[in-house]
Amino acid sequence: MQDPILELIVKFAESDAQLETAVTLVVDGFLISGFVISRAQYMQHHILTSSIEQGIKDALAAGKPSDDGARAFIHLRDAMYFTPGQDPVPANESVVCRIGLDRVSAFHLGFLESI
Secondary structure, eight states: OOOHHHHHHHHHHTSTTOOOOEEEEEETTEEEEEEEEOHHHHHHSSHHHHHHHHHHHHHTTTSOOOOOSOOOEEEEEEEEEEOTTSOOBSSSSOOOEEEEGGGEEEEEESOOOOO
């Protein structure tokens, strides 16, 4: 079951204000920390996903589908993966990632950093 608070944070990122919130997620035993971004921002980050996004927009140009408000994914920028006893990955580059909301078992607001 998806957490309604986390789903609301995703909706804030997809609003006109594009509010980016720092979060740390627990996903399949990994800690993943980053800033929540909109689906559109995620799709524009890479040439392949950008092309897919444009294809979807073109296919839907005839009529806009209704938005039921439900969100299935959370998208992060500057994502870092943490495991016990290891340095965070990646150590020196910006990564965007897409995670199924139903895979998140816990979260907290804020960016996790190693000391």
